[in-house]
Amino acid sequence: MSLDIRKLSVIYRDGGHGIQALEDVSLEIKAGECYALVGESGSGKTTLGKACLGLLPPNAEQEGRILLEGEEIDFSDEEALNRMRWKRLSMVFQDGAASLNPVHRIIDQVAEPIMQHEGVGRDKARKRAARFLEEIGLSREYHSRYPHQLSGGQVQRVLLAMAMVLDPAVIILDEPTSALDALSKGFVAEIIKEAKGRGKALLLITHDLEFAMHNAEAMGVLYLGQIMETLPADEMLSNPLHPYTMALGRSYPAMRTARDLGGIRGDAFYRIVHQHGHADAAQYRHAHIQVRESSHSDGHAPPTGCLFQDRCTQAIEPCTEGVVALEEVADHTVRCLRRGIVNLLELKGVAKQYGKTRALNPVEVNVRAGELLALVGETGSGKTTLAMIAAGVLKPDQGRRMFFGKDMDQWIKKDHKSLARKIGVIYQNPAESISHRFTVAEAVAEPLFIQGEGKDRAESTELVKAILAAVHLSTDDAFLQRYPHELNMGALQRVCLARALVLAPSLLIADEPTSSLDPSVQAKVLKLLLDLQIEQGLTMLFVSHDIGLARKISDRMGVMLAGRIVEIGPSSLVISQPLHPYTRLLMDSAGGNWKETNGGDAAQQPTWGCVFQLRCPRRQEHCEREAPSLRLIDNRHVACHFPY
């Protein structure tokens, strides 16, 4: 009982064009396994399902082999296909009731495949159908109704019953939960679990990442007809390796995710293959590819290289050339030249001392391309020091900094300017970070001027206006000539945002950018910041003392205390199950629940052992003797002897 798809390609012909729906998709589903296929609409998920059953429309050209239980399906033999469908390979179609015949009672629709495939009489088939429907949870009173008389959940049961009544080896479920509420999803999960137990091979096509994570073993991420990543299903949200997988996860409202929905930059599109006078499909693949409509790259998809390059947060020059193949990385396979999401910035053992005060103990942090990493902690925990070291503004006493894979200190020494334009910084106090002698226009043009790009006045004014419009500020001349003290704080912080973004940096470092704003303005500025982060594909390091705020915006979170990182990991995990007592204290305090802290005072620091021992509710003797180091527990790093 297995399904093996090898190099499946599908092109829909449409006059002189072809739409490339699938390209060289290979996947294998073993008995007792559920394989989830996820991806945006138009990525080719449903096409794949239909292709397996030979149900593609006549204008589709299908290539590649599909093996059912080790035996290749012959799509030219319509009779054999008919024998196979329902009996050995079945599909639960999407759109619920729309895929049922509206003029037949449902009992007849479930009985029909039994009659056709097993040659039994109508009454016998009906009895079997009724029994099966009951088994699947649809009581007898509904059996003789018409599809429109049933609820969405009941329709889904009927569809499942139809697909499973002949006990096929392989079942393809196309969006079985899209019409269902959270509670009704439970019975689908139940059926999947039971089918797996009986050794069925299941292909689950879905948008519902959480459902896929909980019910599938393996997962394939499809984008424009190509598999971008295959991974263990439960790592979808916590350990994506492809930038597309991460972006997809960020767009999904999982229960544990605290971050606001992110979306993916740009728009998905169709791949249109030009014929160029060649009639045979083999030539299509070498022809160039275009997109129908897109806000990116004036409607043209990348003609060569990675399909995701325009929407990617870490695309580099080589990504635009050649063909990108799937590669194995750990237990994933990833279609990415850079072997998955890279670290844009790596801080290796950086530390900083001011006189006798240790502002920052040696700290290791990586900032991954495209993510938003938040640093939280109380005042004096070293957040700002770490952020400014990351920004290249402050020089660490020890340790190394790698940015774009290059040593940052050497980069600064050799060519500070070119480094500076790749890193934007937003400071805590917008009024302080713009010279009061500068007008708005001068302030926003300052980075351009410093980088030697402000020479052509008209051109730089255009750039300034464009970026002001991007941060939702006025672009009329009166506003351009305003001085900082004439603006309100919200507008001022937008101006700061504009000037941090005017050079189109790769990394944005924001040090408490909203702490001087009132909540309503803060909400607007943050929304804007996040939108820009997505649309410009920015990587962000966000410093905040407000853990409540950080959880709404970050993908990962680092909790800092006394110049150390005490817990760092995916924000959803850190927030839903904080392991370090200090993280818990921060969260409780943010929620207005100030706990007794053993009489410990934040200013007091023990000379020996764990820095948190004086305030820690879990303190033990061991904590006084030895300082805990970071270790990997439950997908995040924690520095505590007694986590949980």
Next chain:
Amino acid sequence: MGSNPAKAGFVILLVMIVMAFLAPLIAPYDPHQQSTAALLAPSVSHLLGTNHVGQDIWSQLVFGARTSLLVGFGVGVLATLLGTIFGVSAALIGGLYERIVMRLVDAFIVIPMVIVIILVAAYVKPGILMFIVLLALLSWQGGARIIWAQALSHQEREYVAAARSFGAGKLYLAWRHIVPALGPLLLVDFIYGIRRAVFMEAGLAFLGISDPTMVSWGMMMRDALSFSYLPVWQWWLLPTGIALSLTIVGLTFIGYAVEPIIDPRLRGAEVA
């Protein structure tokens, strides 16, 4: 700057400047022109009489303003310029350079300026230009130290850090951010520089160190003093002394008026 002393200071300085600029028009005689009519009492033709070699004292007084202010402004500009260059560069560049410059400043401050100038002047016999340069070279250090301290604090401001993070070089920071921010301080330093130079010039001339081709109030007072047994001091020594004092008092008043600008508390109010 609307206080009465400040207004008085401006009026005095203005009068002196007008006098210096229009000296050839105001003075009835060439101040160097000698005549046999020595030590005359004031009359219609010689408003303040004549000196021991028959030069018109009023004309000398008028031309003396020229020397005084030329030296004053010359030294003021030069010393402030030097102070700014060294103070700001020390703050921005830091490290060894900063330490060397600032120790040099300390060293210069303890050197008694008058003695150095007397020694140098005795050997070099400087012309007025040389004299200005010499005075400036010996008097920028005090200002440099204040400018350095302020530049240090200004370069910690967030807008300077922001410019730095855009990749700004030190020259850009100095020119676009630090120096404009130091503006009021530089003005005060400049005015005090003028005052000090006017005073120094007169004092040194009084001691006999001056460009002999220039008329100087200090020299006039020195000459007048040797005839103190005659009543000539009333129209020779007294008006010269008053002119010098007025100039210095005027500059002091203006200085007082702008000084609060460098007081941090008042500067805070100015910014807001």
